[in-house]
Amino acid sequence: MKTAAIIAExxxxxxxxxxxxxxxxxxxxxxxxxxxxxxxxxxxxxxAIIDKFTRAKMAVCAGADMVIELPVFYATASAGYFAKASINILSDLNIVDFLCFGVECDNLDAFYKISNILSKESFEYKTVLKTELSKGSSFAKARSQAVLACIDKNDADYDDISNILMSPNNVLALEYIIALKSTTIKPLPVKRLGSDYNDDKINNHLSSAKAIRNLVYNQENYEKIEDLLKSNIPDESFVFFEDSVKNKNVVFSNDFSRLLKYKLILEKKYGFEKYNDVSVEISNSILKICDYMTFFEDFCMDLKSKNFTYSRISRCLCHILLNIYKEEFDKDCKSYYCKILAFNKTSTSLLKEINKKSIIPVINKYANAKKMLGKNGIKVFLKDIEASEIYHIINDKDYNEYTITPFIYN
Structure with missing residues (x-):
């Protein structure tokens, strides 16, 4: 049996x-x-614009055989930890042969050359990185300059390497390749079709997820956007998304504005450095303006700076909202379990193979999780439950994950 994996949102x-x-x-x-x-x-x-179970249903109805959940500790972490945690879980299943991921440039040799430089961190690399950071460059830009300094301009892959480094869409792909080095899983980059990952313009067939989210956010009249949504989402998955949009079961960052403001008011006398990703500088910036916070997204923009990207700030605020502390965060990204959200009924042999070969517990009855996990595994599992309960506050929806079972697609 041959198995390929995809890491996704x-x-x-x-x-x-x-x-x-x-x-x-x-x-x-x-x-x-x-x-x-x-x-x-x-x-x-x-x-996420719609909940995890609905997104998992959409995926298995459109061709995935199984969807498992990446714990919120790592799903909301920076790219390196996001990649490492995902790959650790996939590796511990002991059945995955390939990892497939979308890229702008599918030159695998170029990715390997970059990942080797990032893994070794030579003296030249560190020197250029430090110099660029001292100039006020963002970490991503400084890292790109440091890598290019270590590549011969006559290298046949130089142009591709430069293009890869210039595109933020390739950051995760690089992190996947670095993390895969300690596994037997083979990387397989697949060139993206259609819109750029960050393109916010809608089109008739291959729009980005960001463009679809923006379309829903900016138009409350479903009938006006129905055709555009239909043209961008597979037919077999569309009914689930349509139901969420029609019933207003969609969620955006600004929906958490009041919850976040409440949390900031409660804790401003202590500061926020205890939360994952929050530096002293970011904590001080939050403290200066938290009394004036109105909307989540505007607050991110107000805190964004030359040194801290919008995404970094948004992650920090998310960690404050969800009580994700530095001391709880495992930088080794150890995997504790495989939690199934949905699977295809025709793939029962896959489930049997995972149960047979996995070195981590496989959870498909959530109520049994505590009996199957050790202390650290329970902590990670409960944080996911807690995060989902907070997520569902927005829709005033009664939510008890222990009563939910994975979706089975017939």
Missing amino acids: FNPFHNGHKYLIDKAREITKADNIIVIMSGDFTQRGTP
């Missing part, structure tokens, strides 16, 4: 994601496609 699931699933199956000849997906909060520190 599906925020929301769209035609580009289906293309990646289909392409992964075609190129690898895999019998099964496993997706490890963020839960109700994402790597940019924002809530």
